[in-house]
Amino acid sequence: MVQKLIVSPSPHVHSGDTIQKNMYNVLIALIPALLVALYVFRLDALIITACSVLFCVVFEYLIVKYILKKTPNVTDGSAIITGVLLAFNVPSNLPLWILAIGCLFAIGVVKISFGGLGNNIFNPAIAGRIFLLISFPAQMTTWPAAATAVDAVSSATVLGNLKLSPEALPSLQSMFLGTEGGSLGEMSALALLLGLAYLLWKKTITWHIPISILATVALFTGALYLFDPQPLYHPLIHLFSGGLMLGAVFMATDYVTSPMTKKGMLIYGVGIGFVTVAIRLWGAYPEGVSFAILLMNALTPLINNYTSPKRFGEVVKHG
Amino acid sequence: MSVLLTAVATLGAIGAGSAAILYMVGQRFKVEEDPRIQEVQDALPAANCGGCGFPGCASFASACVKAESMENLLCPVGGQNTMDKVAAILGRKAPVAAKKIAVVRCNGTCESRPRLNLYDGASSCTIASALYGGDTGCSFGCLGLGDCVDSCTFDAIHINPLTMLPEVVEDKCTACGACVKACPKDIIELRKQGPKSRRIYVSCVNKDKGGVAKKACDVACIGCSKCQQVCPFEAITIENNLAFIDDDKCRLCRKCVQVCPTKSILELNFPPRKETPPAPKEEEATVTA
Amino acid sequence: MLKTFRIGGIHPKEQKISAGKAIQTIALPGQVIIPLSQHIGAPCQPVVKKGDTVKVGTLIGKAVGFVSANIHSSVSGTVLKIDKALDASGYKRDAVYIKVEGDEWEASIDRSPALIKECILTPGEILQKIAAAGIVGMGGATFPTQVKLTPPPGAKPEILIINGVECEPWLTSDHQLMMEKVDEILVGVTIVMKALNVQKAIIGIENNKQDAIRLFSEKVKGYPLITIQPLKVQYPQGGEKQLIDALTGRQVGSGALPISVGAVVQNVGTLFAIYEAVQKNKPLIERVVTVTGKEVKQPCNVLSRVGIPMNDLIDMAGGMPETTGKVVSGGPMMGKALPDTDIPVTKGTSGILLIPTLEAKRKAMKDCIRCAKCISVCPMGLNPTLLMNLTEYEVWDRAEDNHITDCIECGSCSYTCPADRPLLDYIRLGKGKVNGIIRARKN
DSSP: OOSOEEEOOSOOOOOOOOHHHHHHHHHHHHHHHHHHHHHHHTHHHHHHHHHHHHHHHHHHHHIIIIISOSOOOGGGSHHHHHHHHHHHTSOTTOOHHHHHHHHHIIIIIIIGGGTSTTTOSSOHHHHHHHHHHHHOHHHHTOBOOOTTSSSOOOBOOHHHHHHHOGGGOOOHHHHHHTOSOOSGGGSOHHHHHHHHHHHHHTTSSOSHHHHHHHHHHHHHHHHHHHHSOSGGGOHHHHHHSTTHHHIIIIITTOTTTSOSSHHHHHHHHHHHHHHHHHHHHHSSSSOOHHHHHHHHHHHHHHHHHHOOOOOTTSSOOOO | OHHHHHHHHHHHHHHHHHHHHHHHHHHHTOOOOOHHHHHHHHHSOOOOOOTTSSSSHHHHHHHHHHOSSSTTOOOTTTHHHHHHHHHHHHTOOOOOOOOEEEEEOOOOOTTTSOBOEEEOSOSOHHHHHHHOSOSBSOSSSOOOSOHHHHHOSSSOEEEETTTTEEEEOTTTOOOOOHHHHHOTTOOEEEEEOOGGGOEEEEOOOOOSOHHHHHHHOTTOOOOOOHHHHHOTTOOEEEETTEEEEOTTTOOOOOHHHHHOTTOOEEEESOOOOSSOOSSOOHHHHHHHO | OOBOOSSOOBOOOOOOTTTTOOEEEOOOOSEEEEESOOSSSSOOEEOOOTTOEEOBTOEEEEOOSSSOOOEEOSSOEEEEEEEEEEOTTSSEEEEEEEEEOSOOBOTTSOOOOOOOOOOOOOHHHHHHHHHHTTOBOTTTTOOBHHHHTSOOTTOOOOEEEEEEOOOSSSOOHHHHHHHHOHHHHHHHHHHHHHHHTOSOEEEEEETTOHHHHHHHHHHGGGOTTEEEEEEOOOBTTTSHHHHHHHHHOOOOOTTOOGGGGTEEEEEHHHHHHHHHHHHHOOOSOEEEEEEEETTOSSOEEEEEETTOBHHHHHHHTTOOOTTEEEEEESOTTTOEEOSOSOOBOOTTOOEEEEEEHHHHSOOOOOOOOOOOHHHHHOTTOOOHHHHHHHHHTTOHHHHHHTTGGGOOOOOHHHHHOTTOOOHHHHHHHHHHHHHHHHHHHHO
């Protein structure tokens, strides 16, 4: 015999699916949103995104290698995703040193200190964004107007205006396409929906989480709109504005911090939808998606514990 | 200032109230317990290893207090000293039990037992042994995947990377028996530690016929019964082509070690023999030391 | 929309490169080794001794106990010895070594190729013949067939389900048998229907076997009680519970047997063996084995006697490629990796798969990223990653509460895991432990 035979338990084949492939699929799905950001904010978007990715990857590498003294595995793509998502969640004119602090918090505190990919409780990008929002509220809520707009001055976002001056609302169409001001990647609902379609096609995620979030938001605000048809309650405005799309498609669906069963995913999605709308309508902050996701992240272990997949033979149907 | 006072007063009142409630509840629901249980527990090593057969030191302590006599009750970790202390607390006398130690009965190192295939499953002896006989020709021997190492609470057993066999650290082993239970091949045995840690044992569990066993491993017991014939104390039995030395009968005369044709009987911690030994024993001694 | 089972499932690359290759008969070697344990249940008691002369079909091992199956000599010659031999279980177990001399068959066996359709035996007699012939489930589980055909008291079989699914990638032995022995298989179906006293039989065939579906649909016209059902290609459709769900929409409950929904499942290979046993008095001494693999020169379907070393079969397929790193008995999903190629073919050997080293090695396991893909593919609706953790930390009561014993060990979870976690390795271990605990509790 030429070589020793390998013996291992079955199965002897593998789908070839890897963590990398899933992560890079998510990155591919983020491309449309990135293109919109580049179109709207030009060079600023590129600098912020590139720096954010660089910070996250470098921080992860350094911390794992020199503090934990383990072999870093930054090529799995998860740090890149965190970088991109965090960049998408900040204004395009955010000072880079603030961005660096956000990346350090997201990677160092939220991800690595819990044990790295797979063991973190909260989505690093979400937690990083909230950390920045609370620490640097002024810088985090001053959005430059789109470079494509005629008067390039700072302006409030749609959601900010909803509560304060509803008459200044932009058209739904421009919100959908993404020519209104806002954080980097939250601009275009269309681009993010394209990303969703790609993820569903690649079976990277299932429909349960994003659709249940969007449906809950739409139904909840829709019901209020029926009683009181004012722009504050308009379901489409809620769907297409702020970080809802980005949150529902890319951040809430983070594998590690979302429930594993279909039932659990629905509970999680509905929970995020409700909390988001509640914060938006009645909270102090104009935007509540990231807080909603963070809250439901915390509940995920509980949801996992109390939901189990539908078992074979559980419902014996005689046909 | 008054704000401060109010705050201090309120918090102080809440604190005092809670303390009062806690105290009353504590008094009301106090569980009367034999005070000796606590005393016995304090005398125990608090390793909670389960080696005594009880879930932890506390339950062993209450078992000791409840038991009529100290027969069958032994804390393997604390050994005779601890049991004497426990017996003294309870006003009884502890039976004298010989100190035991875990012994790995496989000496199939990489040289003596060539690997015939590569195991590539989860790193667990139990999983590998459910799959097949092992990566050598011997389907009884050590798989070297370290279930015993994982099971040890005392850091007393390690895999030697050179031999791929586990080695027991004599000073640390408490004979709790966790590794004995963990080993799917039943290779590890608790044996008497012996005077000055001197022990003799058959370091093989292969039940194949002599030829088959020898082919798979140079140091396998082939069941030739030479050791049985030479033993003056009838301490050695042969069953299923495998010799076994009864440590109650063995007087450590070492005659069997010399006659064993495959050197599968090991002696540990003996001084060097007067006459020139046929082969240096240090190598084997480090293997199981 | 083609039918399939409702929960989970995967679709690995089919790789049926040996499909359509006519069944070749392999030449007899100088010596065969017939293991005395080729089935689930108690090993056989040998009834021959060293020096005995045996013919093809001579009983050499007698079934011991209820769940056990007879074993017959597959060659004529002299018994050399009864000794331990390494078999597909990975352990050395008792086996009969026979020196091959000529090819003389027992006189009672009808070796003519003529098709005998009529069966005038009573159900009891049919079962006796099946038991005497030592027939076991040939899909790979090797459960003694007469036990499966004896419903427990009170249970009433309503429908016979025939497994022509062959959902394992690479394997084509059932497919080829269906193409070449369609009449015999259909007679086998009628015999089993008679033995069970059922009036309905469905043959489930996956849609990647169009030729077999066409052939059976044509032939089945002469049998009004038998229907053919094409199925969507989905693994593990050959699992009993999955197949019943796919074909009838009934789901067998946790811990229950197929008979609880009135179904009895038989593999096409088993039905062919039943035909030969009942109509031709031929015990189960040979079977079709697919020899295949990515770098195998001539992938083929071989009719091999039981006891022929797998080496001979591999030689027939053009020899073992240099690059072979793993030899699997059975399919890639549920087959067993062999430590050696001298292992004899047994009743349950459906295929020999040679996997190149590069693909044989598992990748290093990473931390679970909780992507829940294992949950979505599990055909039993379990939570594999949770069960693996519970096994690792030995939390047996919770493992039992999470139905670890329902696992059918199909391997879909390990197959799909992007973090390369050996989910099934651990679940299989935990399942064994929990089953042991349950048994201990009952006693």
